[in-house]
Amino acid sequence: ETRLKRINMDTNQSETKESENSSTPATTRPQPKKNVKIQQFKLMVYVTGLQRQHGLRHNDFQRYRQFCSRRIHRIRRHLKFTQGKRKFVQRTVTPALSTKNNYLEIPVLMAERAWAYFREDKQLSQQVPRKLNHGHSRLRKAVALAHNIVNLITESQAFDDTTHTEVNAYAIWMDGVLSFELKQWQQAYDYFMESIRLYNCLLQEAQTDNERKIYEQKIQDVTASARYCEYNIKGGSSSDVPTLLNPDDEEVVASGNKTASTDVIVKEINWLDRTIKVESIDIRTQLTAMTAKMTAIRKLPASADSKDKMSAYDRLFIQCNEAMNTVNSVIEKEHKAAGGLTSDAISIRLAELEVIRSYVDYQRLSFLFQRNMEMINDAAAAYMSNDKATPPEDIVRLCEHASQTIVDLEAIELMQEDTGFLRRAEVQNAYLRAIRCFYIAETFRKMGKVREALGMYTRTDETIAKTRSKLSKEDDFTQGYSDAMEKIQSHMHTHRLGMQASSFLQSLPGNYSDEEVYLLDGENNQTIKDETISKLPLSATENTFDARPAVLKRSLLTFPPEFQVMPGRPLFFDMGGSHLSFPNITERTQTLASSIATGNAVSKVTSMFSSWWGGKSNE
Numbered sequence: 001e002t003r004l005k006r007i008n009m010d011t012n013q014s015e016t017k018e019s020e021n022s023s024t025p026a027t028t029r030p031q032p033k034k035n036v037k038i039q040q041f042k043l044m045v046y047v048t049g050l051q052r053q054h055g056l057r058h059n060d061f062q063r064y065r066q067f068c069s070r071r072i073h074r075i076r077r078h079l080k081f082t083q084g085k086r087k088f089v090q091r092t093v094t095p096a097l098s099t100k101n102n103y104l105e106i107p108v109l110m111a112e113r114a115w116a117y118f119r120e121d122k123q124l125s126q127q128v129p130r131k132l133n134h135g136h137s138r139l140r141k142a143v144a145l146a147h148n149i150v151n152l153i154t155e156s157q158a159f160d161d162t163t164h165t166e167v168n169a170y171a172i173w174m175d176g177v178l179s180f181e182l183k184q185w186q187q188a189y190d191y192f193m194e195s196i197r198l199y200n201c202l203l204q205e206a207q208t209d210n211e212r213k214i215y216e217q218k219i220q221d222v223t224a225s226a227r228y229c230e231y232n233i234k235g236g237s238s239s240d241v242p243t244l245l246n247p248d249d250e251e252v253v254a255s256g257n258k259t260a261s262t263d264v265i266v267k268e269i270n271w272l273d274r275t276i277k278v279e280s281i282d283i284r285t286q287l288t289a290m291t292a293k294m295t296a297i298r299k300l301p302a303s304a305d306s307k308d309k310m311s312a313y314d315r316l317f318i319q320c321n322e323a324m325n326t327v328n329s330v331i332e333k334e335h336k337a338a339g340g341l342t343s344d345a346i347s348i349r350l351a352e353l354e355v356i357r358s359y360v361d362y363q364r365l366s367f368l369f370q371r372n373m374e375m376i377n378d379a380a381a382a383y384m385s386n387d388k389a390t391p392p393e394d395i396v397r398l399c400e401h402a403s404q405t406i407v408d409l410e411a412i413e414l415m416q417e418d419t420g421f422l423r424r425a426e427v428q429n430a431y432l433r434a435i436r437c438f439y440i441a442e443t444f445r446k447m448g449k450v451r452e453a454l455g456m457y458t459r460t461d462e463t464i465a466k467t468r469s470k471l472s473k474e475d476d477f478t479q480g481y482s483d484a485m486e487k488i489q490s491h492m493h494t495h496r497l498g499m500q501a502s503s504f505l506q507s508l509p510g511n512y513s514d515e516e517v518y519l520l521d522g523e524n525n526q527t528i529k530d531e532t533i534s535k536l537p538l539s540a541t542e543n544t545f546d547a548r549p550a551v552l553k554r555s556l557l558t559f560p561p562e563f564q565v566m567p568g569r570p571l572f573f574d575m576g577g578s579h580l581s582f583p584n585i586t587e588r589t590q591t592l593a594s595s596i597a598t599g600n601a602v603s604k605v606t607s608m609f610s611s612w613w614g615g616k617s618n619e
Contacts, residue, residue, distance in 0.1 A: 039159050041104055043149075043166040044202070047112060048214045057310075058317035058368065061120040068113035075102050075109075095155035107149050114142035115174070126328035136181060143178050146171040162205060169198035173222060180225060189229035192222050266291055271359050272414055276352050280330050283356065286323035293319050294363065306378055313371045320364035327357045358414050365409045369428075372402040376435065377484075383442075384487060392442035399436040403429060427470045431481050434463040438488050450499050457492050457499075464489065 050071075055063030076082045079102065083091050097103040121135030150167045153159050176191030196219055203215040266287040269276045278284050293316040300309060331353045338346050376398045382389040406425050415421055441456030464485050471481055537555045 037158065039099060039163070041153075041159060041163045041166070042211070043108065043163070043170055044199075044218060045211055045214055046105075047108065047170075048218075050112070057314050059119075059123075059321050061116045061123065065113050065116035065120060068109045068116065072106055072109050072113070075105055079103065081106075093152065095152050098152040098156050099158045104149075104152065107145055107152065111142050111145035111149065111174070114138045114145060115177075118142065126325065126332070139178050139181060143171075143174045146174040162202070165198055165201055169195050169202065172198065176222075176225070180229065183232075185229045185232040189226055189233060192226035192229065196222050196226065269356060269359055271355070271362075272418060274355060276355050276359075278356065280326075282326050283323070283330060286319070286326045287356075287360075290316070290319045290323050290360070290363065294367065297367065306374075309374065310371070313367060316367055317364060320360060320367075323360050324357065324364070327353060327360060331357070355414065358412050362409065362412055362415065365405055365412075369402055369405040369409070372398055372405060376402065377480075380435070380484065384491060387442070387446075392439040392446065395439045396436055396443065399432045399439070403432050403436075406432075427467075427481075430463070430467040430470055431485075434460060434467050434485060434488070437463050438492070441492075445495065445499065454496070454499055457496055460488070460492065 050067070051064060054067040055061065081091055081103070083089055093103050093106050115138075118135040118139040121131040121138065125132040125135065146167075150171050153163055153167050172191050173195040176188045176195060179185075179188035179191060199215050199219050199222070203212060203219065206212045206215055266284055267278055269278065269287070278287060293312070297309075297312050297316060300312065331350065334346070334350055334353065338350075376395060379390045379395045379398065383392065383395065406429055409415060409421075410425060437456055437460040441453045441460060444450075444453035444456060467485065468482070537558050539557050
């Protein structure tokens with residue numbers, strides 16, 4: 001109540017002073033100091049931009065919380081404002097520092113991190129109820145950090161009225177969220193209404209269409225929460241429920257009523273050779289709305305705008321989260337109704353609800369993977385046409401998200417029974433690994449790390465070869481994968497030759513000019529200046545690397561070739577051999593034959609007599 005009096009939350013006073021304070025917040029603040037440059041910090045625009053880019057499009061609060069932690073660490077390290085290396089030394093942002101560089105972002109990101117932690121714990125509390133206690137402590141810390149931002153802005157006296165209105169609206173809204181979670185409906189309603197009034201003031205001062213859309217969306221969200229508080233204040237009359245829903249929720253209820261009048265409403269689920277009847281009306285309504293949004297996505301033409309596709313996916317993910325929350329609440333009610341008793345009927349009913357929860361989770365992750373693959377394909381097509389359009393590291397991050405989605409799908413217990421899904425997951429993982437290797441190589445190439453890029457190109461070729469062996473077995477759902485890998489290999493071939501030349505230049509000693517030529521003589525590299533080398537053909541300087549543009553004018557070979565003196569064969573013996581007369585050697589051959597015959601006879605006689613005295617006969 002003291003906080004409400006300080007910000008003039010009294011209903012009668014706000015009605016009488018609304019016209020007077022339509023453009024300024026109700027809180028009083030000191031006048032800016034003289035000779036101080038007035039600054040402006042659009043808190044809501046800054047925060048909304050971060051939330052949209054880092055997970056909150058599909059309620060991934062864990063990813064947003066981790067991003068805030070990394071961002072705080074980077075800012076502190078950049079500003080040399082770290083809190084010690086070995087021993088922790090707390091360093092907080094003071095009013096004097098809040099006007100310099102990016103110091104004000106630190107408390108803002110700390111408040112967003114605490115709030116995201118609360119939302120993450122609230123989601124996990126469906127399975128682990130004690131998580132909600134930790135979430136409430138994180139939310140109280142977020143409220144304290146939001147009021148710390150207000151104090152910094154006020155005490156620095158260096159920010160304009162718009163910034164004061166921004167931070168006050170943010171802090172009051174955070175107070176309303178805490179009161180809402182503690183079920184203090186009247187106090188939360190008052191906070192939300194004051195926050196709406198301040199955001200309306202900011203909406204009138206918005207300068208761009210983007211700012212107007214951000215403020216309008218924020219007002220719409222806070223108004224829905226205020227209507228729910230009003231509903232609980234009035235006692236929860238069932239006739240007031242439709243008026244307290246968001247416009248999207250009203251559309252879902254209307255679509256549910258239309259389908260209820262016909263036979264299109266989801267009454268059973270056919271999934272993994274199981275037929276599960278949906279008995280809960282709340283679950284039927286949520287599943288019907290989810291099925292309608294899935295059908296709308298499937299009916300989108302291939303030429304549809306990417307923004308329309310992403311909006312359709314975002315609506316589906318929101319609906320899937322609502323369906324999951326409904327199923328979890330029904331399961332919790334069943335456990336409480338059972339009261340610890342176990343019977344066949346209770347076990348079967350709980351098992352069917354578990355199957356329904358797995359089905360909703362499977363559909364959400366399947367469409368999330370489909371969305372990620374479309375984003376990868378769009379980014380890859382833009383990069384292939386113009387490598388400056390999309391940073392390759394963004395595509396690497398998208399591949400990692402898609403791979404993590406496959407891991408989450410495999411973690412669903414019932415999916416281990418589907419052998420077809422497991423084969424598809426193996427092929428998709430191999431394909432994503434090949435894509436990721438290629439864009440990591442592209443990142444190295446743009447950073448100038450030529451050798452690392454060439455190594456990753458080789459790794460990409462190996463991964464693509466393994467992926468192709470798996471694609472041949474699963475041609476029914478991977479028709480576009482082969483075309484994408486062919487484009488990647490063509491792109492690699494285009495850049496690899498130039499990168500190999502660059503790698504060769506990096507291995508050479510020193511720098512070179514247009515007049516210098518590098519000679520590679522085996523083991524040593526020598527730099528020479530040769531004026532006559534430009535006159536030689538390229539075939540005569542195979543071991544010489546000429547870095548001058550004039551190398552393009554040199555001929556490959558000398559034509560016609562120059563004649564060389566070679567030794568000829570001797571011609572005298574070839575031509576005079578038939579005219580030579582040789583001596584007669586008949587007498588010499590006859591004498592040699594007679595001497596051989598006489599020697600054989602003597603040897604036979606001596607051998608006969610030697611056998612009489614114990615000798616051995618030749619025979």
